[in-house]
Amino acid sequence: MSEDTGGRRRPGADGADDPSRPVTAAGRRRRGAADETGGTTRVVPTRGDKGAPTPSRDGRSNASEGSAIARLQRFLREVVAELRKVHWPTRRQIVVYTVVVLVFVAFMVTLVGLLDVGFQKLTFALFG
Template sequence: MTDSREARSEATSSRTSLPTFYRQVVAELRKVVWPTQEQLVTYFIVTLVFVAFFMALISALDLGFGRLVFEIFTTGDA
């Protein structure tokens, strides 16, 4: 049991050098499947429509609740 603990502590105590880290990052980036320009434009438009829809929805709810609260608190005063 002590052998595995020593091996584990040695493995965690050693740090990866900067060039090795850079090579590993580049190797991982080469594995990424990058979207085509058509896919990128499609994703951008879908995201833009989604954000615009929810901005309009939240703005309408905010305006509606604001008017409702205003009506509730101003009807009592004469």
Template sequence: MSDDGAKGNGEDEQRPRRPETAAGRRARRRAAGDEAKQPAAVGASKAGRGSSASKPAKGKGSGTAATKRDDEEKRSIFARIARFLREVVAELRKVIWPTRKQMVTYTAVVLAFVAFMVALVWVLDWVFAKAVFGLFG
């Protein structure tokens, strides 16, 4: 099956394309985050301005850092490792991965730079070896 059949239904014209730059992806993510936060912010502002009932409790109540630390120490080593791995996976999902074209470009630049530096060090080593041999002969 070709991709042309899927594109012919008119859905691609309505859906925005994926941004090609990191700045475009950040802007898209910010816009999506603002849309998700907006209903809650509107509801909170209508709930009664200045009322303390809508504000979360601060201070020595539940959820303090000491309580969380005590709970963390009580967990087994396996539970802590599992939590760590879940957090690693969550962070990796936030990474903006380069496209194949970007990766090929970055790899070529790195290889060219490394080849240049190897040649430079080889030339300097050869020059200094000749100078030392000529001086102390």
């Protein structure tokens, strides 16, 4: 391959790709992937290609298979699995968050109350 001034190879300068150089998935999609039989190329399908079926997550073709009891048990197992992933706050964090919310609400109630009294005095001063 030919060398640039920066020491980088120019792809396709001599018409052959370096087999020791790794090819990324994006590169295969752009250029096409070489077929095992030789020189023909094929386009590697990407996520957005139409016509390709969406792969199922657990191999089932229909999510409504099974009895109602089995589906309910599976649902509850999945709920428990998701709840295990949740970051639960500590008792101290809950106390701090609660105090912050209460202080903010007290501030807003005071602000709105003062604005209400101010507008009331202004209204009586103008319309009497």
